[in-house]
Amino acid sequence: MSNSSSAPREHFGSRLGFILAAAGAAVGLGNIWGFPTQAASNGGGAFLLVYLVMILVVAFPMLVAEMAIGRHGQANPVDSMKSLTSSALGKRAGGIVGWIGLSVPCAVLAFYSIVGGWLICFLFGALADIAGFSALADWFKGFSVERNVFGTIVFYLLTILIVQGGVKHGIEKWSTRLMPSLFILFALLFVYIMMQQGAMEGLKHYLIPDFEKVWDRKLILAAMGQGFFSLTIGGCSMLIYGSYLSKKENLPKMAMNVTLVDTAVAFIAGLVVMPAMFVAMQKGVQIYAEDGSLLSSDTLVFTVLPLMFESLGMLGLVFSVVFFILLTIAALTSSISMLECPVALVDERFKTGRKKTSWVLGALIALFSVYIVFNFGELFGLVAMVATQYLQPVAALLFCVFGGWVWSRASKIKELEQGCPDLQLGWFGKIWPFYVKFICPILVATVIWASFG
Numbered sequence: 303m304s305n306s307s308s309a310p311r312e313h314f315g316s317r318l319g320f321i322l323a324a325a326g327a328a329v330g331l332g333n334i335w336g337f338p339t340q341a342a343s344n345g346g347g348a349f350l351l352v353y354l355v356m357i358l359v360v361a362f363p364m365l366v367a368e369m370a371i372g373r374h375g376q377a378n379p380v381d382s383m384k385s386l387t388s389s390a391l392g393k394r395a396g397g398i399v400g401w402i403g404l405s406v407p408c409a410v411l412a413f414y415s416i417v418g419g420w421l422i423c424f425l426f427g428a429l430a431d432i433a434g435f436s437a438l439a440d441w442f443k444g445f446s447v448e449r450n451v452f453g454t455i456v457f458y459l460l461t462i463l464i465v466q467g468g469v470k471h472g473i474e475k476w477s478t479r480l481m482p483s484l485f486i487l488f489a490l491l492f493v494y495i496m497m498q499q500g501a502m503e504g505l506k507h508y509l510i511p512d513f514e515k516v517w518d519r520k521l522i523l524a525a526m527g528q529g530f531f532s533l534t535i536g537g538c539s540m541l542i543y544g545s546y547l548s549k550k551e552n553l554p555k556m557a558m559n560v561t562l563v564d565t566a567v568a569f570i571a572g573l574v575v576m577p578a579m580f581v582a583m584q585k586g587v588q589i590y591a592e593d594g595s596l597l598s599s600d601t602l603v604f605t606v607l608p609l610m611f612e613s614l615g616m617l618g619l620v621f622s623v624v625f626f627i628l629l630t631i632a633a634l635t636s637s638i639s640m641l642e643c644p645v646a647l648v649d650e651r652f653k654t655g656r657k658k659t660s661w662v663l664g665a666l667i668a669l670f671s672v673y674i675v676f677n678f679g680e681l682f683g684l685v686a687m688v689a690t691q692y693l694q695p696v697a698a699l700l701f702c703v704f705g706g707w708v709w710s711r712a713s714k715i716k717e718l719e720q721g722c723p724d725l726q727l728g729w730f731g732k733i734w735p736f737y738v739k740f741i742c743p744i745l746v747a748t749v750i751w752a753s754f755g
Contacts, residue, residue, distance in 0.1 A: 311376050311545070311546070312468060312469040312470060312546060313469070313470075313546050313547065313548050314469060314470070314474050314543075314546050314547060314548070315470050315474055316474075317551065317556070318478065319470075319474035319477065319478050320474075320543070320546075320547055320551070320556060321556065321559045321560055321563060322474075322477045322478050322481040322482075322563070323473050323474055323477035323478075323543060323635075323639075324369075324539075324540060324543045324556075324560040324639075325481065325559075325560045325563035325564050325567070326477045326480065326481050326635025326636070326638075326639070327534060327539040327540065327543060327635060327636055327638075327639030328532060328533045328534050328539075328540075328560060328563075328564040328636075329481075329484070329563070329564055329567045329568075329632050329635060329636065330414070330534070330632055330633060330635070330636035331414075331417060331629065331632060331633055331636075332528070332531050332532055333532055333564065333567045333568040333571055333632065334567070334568075334571040334575075334628070334629060334632050335629075336528060336531070336532075337353075337528060337532065337568040337571055337572060338571050338572045338574075338575035338576055338579075339575075340353075340524055340525075340528050341353075341508065341572050341576065342575075342576060342579060342589075343524075344515070344518075344520070344521045344524050344525070345511075345512050345515040345518075345521065346507040346508045346509075346510075346511070346512070346576065347507070347508060347509055347510045347511030347512065348511040348512050348513070348514075348515035348516045348518075348521060349515075349521055349524070349525055350508065350509070350511065350569070350572065351511045351516060352516060352521060352522055352525040353525040353528060353529055353568075354565065355525075356522075356525045356526045356528075356529040356530075357529040357532070357533070357561060357565050358561075359745070360526055360529055360530055360742075360745045360746075360749075361529045361530055361532065361533040361535055361561065362533075362557065362558065362561050363734060363737050363738055363741075363742055364530075364533075364535045364698065364701075364702060364738070364742050364746070365533050365535060365540055365557045365560065365561060366553060366554050366557045366718075366734065366738075367701065367702065367705040367706070367738050367742070368535065368536075368540040368541045368544065368701055368705075369540050369541070369543070369544030369547065369553055369556070369557055370544065370553055370705070370714065370717050370718060371383065371386065371541055371544065371701065371704075371705055371709070372540070372541035372542055372543065372544030372545035372547075373544045373545060373547050373549065373553065373717065374386070374709075374713070374717045375545060376545050377545060377646075377650060378400075378404075378542065378545070378643070378646040378647035378650050378651075379400040379403045379404050379538045379541050379542065379643060379647070380396075380397050380400030380401055380404060380647060381400070381647075381650070382400065382541060382545060383396035383397065383399045383400035383403070383704060384396040384397050384400065386704060386705070386708055386709040386713075387708050387709065392708055395704075395708075396704060396708070399697075399700045399701065399704055402693070402696065402697050402700060403536065403538045403541070403697040403700070403701060404538055404643055404644060404647060405693055405697075406536060406537050406538055406689065406693045406694045406697050407537055407538050407539060407639070407640035407641070407643040407644070408640070408643075408644055408667060409685060409688065409689035409693055410537065410640055410689045410690065410694070411637060411640040411641060411667050411671075412667055412670045412671050412674060412685055412689075413671070413674060413682060413685045413686045413689065414633065414636065414637060414640070415454050415457045415458055415461070415637060415667075415668070415671050416450060416453075416454050416671055416674060416675060416682065417633065418453070418454075418457035418461075418630065418633040418634070418637060419450060419451075419452070419453025419454035419455070419456065419457045420450070420453055420604065421453075421457075421626055421629045421630045421633055422453045422456050422457055422626075422630055423442045423443070423449055423450075423452070423453040424442065424443065424604065424608070424622075424626045425623060425626035425627060425630060426442045427439045427440075427441075427442030427443040428608075428611075428619060428622045428623045428626060429623060430442060431619055432616075432619050432620070432623070447675060447676060447678075450675045450678070451672055451675050451676075454668065454671050454672060454675060455668065455672075457630075457633070457634075457637070458664055458665075458667075458668040458671070460634055461634060461637040461638055461641055461664065462641065462660050462661055462664035462665075464476045464634070464638045465638050465641045465642055465645055465656075465660045465664070466656060466657045466660035466661065468656055469546050472638070473638055473639075473642065476634075476635075476638070477635055477638075480631045480634065480635055481563075481631075481635065483631060484567065484628060484631050484632060484635075485567075485570070487624050487625075487627065487628040487631075488567075488570045488571070488573075488574060488628065490621075490624060491574050491621060491624060491625060491628070492570070492573055492574050494617075494621055495574060495577050495578050495581060496577060498577075498581040498584075498614070499581065499584050500577075500580040500581045500583060500584035501577035501578075501580060501581050502577070503577075503580045504576045504577035504578070504579055504580030504581070505573070505576065505577050507576060507580070508572050508573065508576035508577070523748070523749075523752040526745070526748065526749055526752070527749050527752060527753065530695070530698070530746070530749050531690065531694070532564060532565070532568055533560075533561065533564055534636070534639075534694075535694075535698045535701075535746075536694045536695060536696075536697040536698025536699075536701060536746075537640070537694055537697070538643045538697070539636075539639035539640060539642070539643065540560075541701075542639070542642055542643050542646055543639065543642075545646075548721075549720045549721065550720070550721055551721040552721040552722040553717075553718050553720075553721055553722065554718065554722060554725075554730055554734075555721075555722070567632075575607070578607055578610055581610055582607070582609060582610040582613075585609075585610060585613045587609045587610065587613075607622075607625060608622055611625065641660065641663065641664055641667070644663050644667075645659050645660050645663055648663060691753045691754075695746060695749055695750040695753065696750065698746050698749075699743060699746045699747060699750065702738065702742045702743045702746055703743055705738055706738045706739035706740070706742065706743065707739060711735050714735055714738075715731070715735065718731070718734075
């Protein structure tokens with residue numbers, strides 16, 4: 303076993319620290335950029351309703367499984383997967399599953415950091431605007447290779463600086479600062495946007511479901527995929543954070559708290575973005591095409607909102623700074639969990655020391671990101687697609703099959719009972735082992751099938 307090293311495994315210092323760090327890992331641009339965009343494309347309130355159901359039905363049971371595998375193995379994804387079985391063949395297969403899982407955060411980080419870099423540049427651009435440096439502001443808002451490389455490198459530096467501090471002094475310390483500031487900034491933005499003309503209409507569109515649309519197949523699949531990615535199932539972050547969770551904690555309850563915080567962020571992002579879109583439409587910014595589809599769904603956050611802020615004068619500029627700080631925080635709380643996965647593996651296997659490992663691995667993935675920036679047209683969309691549409695769902699399916707079929711029921715139950723002794727008395731303990739074995743793989747396979755459909 304890889305855990306026989308002399309130093310005890312570092313754990314999160316507090317429940318809140320764990321919940322905010324894990325929710326931070328899950329809260330990324332997917333919640334703030336993906337979720338409102340999906341809601342706007344799929345009938346607002348109806349999408350929200352189906353999404354909430356899907357989070358509970360698809361994502362939550364799998365989150366429990368992924369965190370349980372990590373806590374059981376007390377190690378990086380590869381060694382944790384191996385620890386689920388005692389057979390030699392099973393261990394070998396587990397190792398392969400772990401490596402496939404580990405490729406997800408590395409691949410995602412490669413393109414995610416570029417987007418994180420854009421956010422930082424937009425932030426600097428808004429600050430330059432306020433200071434009156436218009437040429438500098440234009441450079442930061444322009445889409446030049448130099449500007450993208452600059453942003454990407456700054457984003458990596460921030461990520462590496464947090465990860466090198468370790469679990470308590472790096473990840474937990476910063477998550478407990480960054481996540482509450484995320485909520486406060488959102489509240490400020492919400493109040494500000496609701497004071498603008500047209501915001502109420504957007505709010506209605508978001509909160510009042512059109513029940514006819516609820517059964518639309520496309521909407522259900524979109525909500526399922528969004529719920530799945532929203533909690534980064536199959537992305538290894540939850541597995542690695544689970545391995546830093548004390549055995550005394552009630553794991554299903556912790557997973558539920560993470561799910562609630564994550565879903566709250568997506569919900570609040572919708573509360574801000576949907577009314578903002580309607581405010582922008584009042585100001586003459588075109589958002590929907592003739593046929594009612596979103597015009598620039600992938601760049602919504604980068605085009606529509608800044609245009610809306612600009613149309614609101616100086617105060618709008620201040621809020622555009624707030625908005626991009628908010629997005630940078632969301633991106634950072636995710637990127638630190640992605641870098642943590644390979645860092646934990648190398649540091650545990652080769653005892654290389656966390657600081658050095660963080661810088662070396664961070665630099666290697668950063669080089670790949672810079673290469674993508676230089677070949678943006680060919681590579682960016684491709685890497686993003688391979689990572690999110692192929693690698694992550696496949697890793698999730700393998701985690702599911704491994705957690706459901708290879709890991710014995712008795713051992714699973716025992717792991718969950720450590721912090722929750724009366725697990726088998728409640729309905730969750732009775733349903734969950736069966737659910738993870740049979741229902742989850744079908745649901746994940748459906749998400750994979752839908753992304754090819």
